[in-house]
Structure formats: C-alpha cells, structure tokens
Amino acid sequence: MTNIPIVQVCYLRLGSPKVEESARFATDVLGLQRVGAVEGDVALRGDHLYHRICLTEGPPEQQSIGLELADEAHIEPARAVLQAAGFPVRDADANECKRRYVRQALITQDGSGNVIDLVARPAHSGRRYFPSRDAGITGLQGIGLRSTDLAKDLLFWTKLLDARISDRVGEITYLRIDERHHRIALYPSGRKGVMEIALDVESFDCIMQSNYFLRERQLKILHGPGRETASGQVFIRFQGPEDCLFSYVHGMREPRAGERPRQFSSKAESLCAWGSECADVPELSVPVT
Amino acid sequence: MIELKEISYVRFGTPDLQMAESFATSCLGLEVGDRSKKSLYLRSDDRAHTLCYTEGNPEEQAVGFEVDSEENLQAAAATLEALGHPVHSGTPAECAARMVKAFIGFKDPTGNSIELVVRPARSGRKFFPTRDIGITGFSHIGLFTTNPVRDEKFWTQVCNARVSDRIGDISLMRITAIHHTLAMAPGTKPGIQHVNHQVASNDDVLRSFYFLSGRNVPIVFGPGRHPTSGARFLYFTGPDGMTFEYSVGVDEIEDEETHRPRSFGFEPSSICMWGSKRVGQGIPVPAARQ
Numbered sequence: 001m002t003n004i005p006i007v008q009v010c011y012l013r014l015g016s017p018k019v020e021e022s023a024r025f026a027t028d029v030l031g032l033q034r035v036g037a038v039e040g041d042v043a044l045r046g047d048h049l050y051h052r053i054c055l056t057e058g059p060p061e062q063q064s065i066g067l068e069l070a071d072e073a074h075i076e077p078a079r080a081v082l083q084a085a086g087f088p089v090r091d092a093d094a095n096e097c098k099r100r101y102v103r104q105a106l107i108t109q110d111g112s113g114n115v116i117d118l119v120a121r122p123a124h125s126g127r128r129y130f131p132s133r134d135a136g137i138t139g140l141q142g143i144g145l146r147s148t149d150l151a152k153d154l155l156f157w158t159k160l161l162d163a164r165i166s167d168r169v170g171e172i173t174y175l176r177i178d179e180r181h182h183r184i185a186l187y188p189s190g191r192k193g194v195m196e197i198a199l200d201v202e203s204f205d206c207i208m209q210s211n212y213f214l215r216e217r218q219l220k221i222l223h224g225p226g227r228e229t230a231s232g233q234v235f236i237r238f239q240g241p242e243d244c245l246f247s248y249v250h251g252m253r254e255p256r257a258g259e260r261p262r263q264f265s266s267k268a269e270s271l272c273a274w275g276s277e278c279a280d281v282p283e284l285s286v287p288v289t
Numbered sequence: 290m291i292e293l294k295e296i297s298y299v300r301f302g303t304p305d306l307q308m309a310e311s312f313a314t315s316c317l318g319l320e321v322g323d324r325s326k327k328s329l330y331l332r333s334d335d336r337a338h339t340l341c342y343t344e345g346n347p348e349e350q351a352v353g354f355e356v357d358s359e360e361n362l363q364a365a366a367a368t369l370e371a372l373g374h375p376v377h378s379g380t381p382a383e384c385a386a387r388m389v390k391a392f393i394g395f396k397d398p399t400g401n402s403i404e405l406v407v408r409p410a411r412s413g414r415k416f417f418p419t420r421d422i423g424i425t426g427f428s429h430i431g432l433f434t435t436n437p438v439r440d441e442k443f444w445t446q447v448c449n450a451r452v453s454d455r456i457g458d459i460s461l462m463r464i465t466a467i468h469h470t471l472a473m474a475p476g477t478k479p480g481i482q483h484v485n486h487q488v489a490s491n492d493d494v495l496r497s498f499y500f501l502s503g504r505n506v507p508i509v510f511g512p513g514r515h516p517t518s519g520a521r522f523l524y525f526t527g528p529d530g531m532t533f534e535y536s537v538g539v540d541e542i543e544d545e546e547t548h549r550p551r552s553f554g555f556e557p558s559s560i561c562m563w564g565s566k567r568v569g570q571g572i573p574v575p576a577a578r579q
Contacts, residue, residue, distance in 0.1 A: 204491060212564030275496060
C-alpha cells in the first residue's frame, strides 16, 4: 500500500474555556482576521484559505489538526491504510465537516493520541485576507506537536502518511511534506498536544517589529528572536492564551534533493544559531553548552 | 572644497590600555595590528589600523579622513587657516604614530579634533577577527555637534560631504556612495559619539546581541533597523563609556545628481523602524558623559 499523500497542514482546532478572550488575542496580538463561524466557534484566517485556526468552546486539550488530502479520491485509500495499521478512523459527519469548512474528512489519531483530521476540499475565501494588525502574516508555516510515543508517531507520519524525516535535534524530529525543510516538528514530551503554531511572516523586519510589539505589551516571549539551526528560519516564540505557544517565522530553507537527515546534539545552539535560549517550555529547554 | 576620500581611523586616549585591548579583542572582535609602548593599533579590515588606543585622557579623541595628496593637504590647510581654524602639521613622529605619510590636524566648529591624512598604511596580512563576528571593516562615526545646522554647512561647503538624510536637524552625511560616514549627534561638547564597524550579515548582528548580552556588555540600543540607511544595527558600550555599533546593509546612494535628502521627525521610529528604544531614554539623544 502506498503512503497517504498530504498536501498541507490545513487548520488547527483549539479548545478554549474563554473563546472570546482567545479570539481577541488572535486578532489584536497575532493579527489574524476573524471570519464568520458556526455554533459558537470563532474562525480565523491568515491567508487565502477560509480559515486556519478555529477556536471552540471547551478545555484546551480539545484540539485537532487538519491535514489536507489531494482530493476526495484519496479518502478511501487513506481509510484502508489507517485501518490496516490499527489506527482508529471514522468519517466526520455533516456537521463536523461544516464546522471544519471541508467537503469530507476522516478523523483519526497520531501515535500519541493527537486528533488528526484528514480532509478533502477545504474552503478557500473569495476575499483577500485583511490583517487585524500589521504583523505581516502570509500564512501558516507549520506546527510543533508534543509526542508521547515517538516510534508510533514516526510510523504514523512516515509509514502511513508521506512525511519524511528532515533533521533531528536530540530526539526532536523535523518532518517534511513539501519543498520546505519541515512543516511538522515532533517534540518528545510527557504529554500530547499542539505545542506550537508557526505563522509565516513577510520578512525578517516583521519578526523584529513583533519582538518589540510583544515586549511593549509585556507579553511573554519564550524563545528568540532567533534562528532555527536546522531549518534556517528566523523565529520568535511567545505565549498564547491557552497551552499552545505561537511563533512568527520567516525564511525557512528548502533542502536540495538527496539531503540526508542530520543529527544535532541536544544543545541550545541546535535550536537557535544566534544564541537565544528557552527556559520555560520543557520540550524546548535543552542543556546550555 | 576639501575632498575627503575615506574615513581612516579614530584615536582614543584611555587610562587602561589593557582593558581596552581586552574589550577590543574579546568583545569587539578586532585584531591587534601593532603596538608601541603606550599605544595599541587595532585592525578591522585591510588597513594597517582603524582604531588606536593611547594611554591618556579618554576625552582626547580624534578622527582621521584620507585626502588624495600632499598638495591637496596643503591646499586644505590654507583653506582652513583662512576660515579661522588653526592647523597643526603633523611631525614625523606623529605621522609614524598614525601610520600615515603626512597629516594636518584642526578643530571643526564644535571643537572636534579632525585629522586629514595622506597615504595611510594598508596591511599585507589579511584581517583575522579575534572572534566569529564577521566584521567587514570600520565604516563610520557619530560625531557630537553643538550646532547641527552650522556644522552641516562646514562639512558640506568647506568639505565635500553631502547630506543623505536628516532626522530633525541632525544630518547623516556621505563622502562616498555609502549612505553615511558622518552622523551628527546633538551634544554639549565635542567628542565621538559612536564608532561603527560593518558586519557581513543579520546573523552577525543578532549573534552579537546574544554574545554581548551574555557577557554583560551593556546593550544601549537595538537590535534594530535604521529607516534612513536601511541598516540593521546594535549599539553597545565599550571602554571609557564609548558607544560602539555593528551594522549591516547600509544603503548606497548612487545618483549623486538627483538624490534629495528625506526629513524624518526627531522621534524613536526615525532611528529604529522595528520599535527598539534607546536604553535609559525615550529618544536617542546622547547620554550624559562622565
């Protein structure tokens, strides 16, 4: 059986006990644009897709990650692959598809139990994205996931889906699904969940402007401004309203064909080539040199 | 008109030559080019030296600019004396101490010590920095002025500087295509306000931010980006309270015929477009000097 081909990380669904407060953070701080949603959800966009983040009323652990399949023809083969490997899989019902702005979806889980939606035909927007602040967002770069069972997660991502290992820092694993160095990063952890949502911005200037913007508002900067060693992208990581951290990123490199995965030691310099350190996120707190 | 070709060096007195050397090498990343009993010559590029520390008073500061020939030097001396700036002709010992063939010294209208030099020495050996800083060379200075409008006239009419942009009345002036070699800084007495070395990339600026912060070198401004020159910068404090700057990506002005200086208001966003603020004060006016 061939691997399930994934086009992109499509959306994130995040639970929040205070949806309106989280929504304010998403517009006023992040700069995403709020769009019309159903049933108390708050939907937010940052590019051409109808939405990239959906806030739902509920505990922060209530999360799912939407991955786009090329089209509906891939749904049945995907179901077969997941079932054969013993992963739970069910169809999203009509209401679930409506809330996800997709035509069809399979709901499954990765090896750690993170809920994964495999979706077909996600909605695009007819209108241009208009930012809520000049953060320079151009789209969703990718996500960081906490992994409680790395072996099973790697089986899910690289044997069932078509991701490839790009590089590693200790056991932190960067996964590639398209031309970019990585779109998904797995961080070994004691618990599961979406650790990070990385938003692409126009330029290095935007990252630095956001650095001072966040500091002025005394929002907690967790890591950076820095330069991710393996991927080359400039980043700044900061605390979101719930468990998840957000980052602005820019300039991720596109590896040449035939590059083999490199192993970096578990050191701060392997996560940031400029020398920044992250003390407050256990999955990112590697020993200082 | 006095034709300044290039900025050549800065000279500082210091009470503690050893500390100056330690900072210049382990923090700034400059290379010791030469030393004499009381002087230390530091390199940042292919020149024999671009920064000279001499045992003495830190308030004794000078900047050297290269002019083309000894004829031009004599003509400049005559021009300056006619304008009422007394000129000192460098003695052979003084020339040797500056690694130049000849020079004259005078005071600009604020009282800054300016030297015009002929045939400053280059080095045969490639510059090798003392740390991985990516320095490409000594590039410009900030110079205190007690009257920005008067001093701009001096530099642009008596000398060949051109205004690239202004922030309030403060002019940023070029003598080559590089956006500025002289940045005026409002002050109450003469002196060099900052010394800039160019580095090769943004990585060098940001790495230095973490490196210097880790060694408790005071970061006084940045990391930031000047909207005037476009350069990404970092300012920090060195020996005797002198401000040093690393920057990368200074614009070049090629169209001498048509370039018109822009006017920026005297406010923080005119100095940094990212939003950094000078530590200790809201706007980048020079800190009171010791």
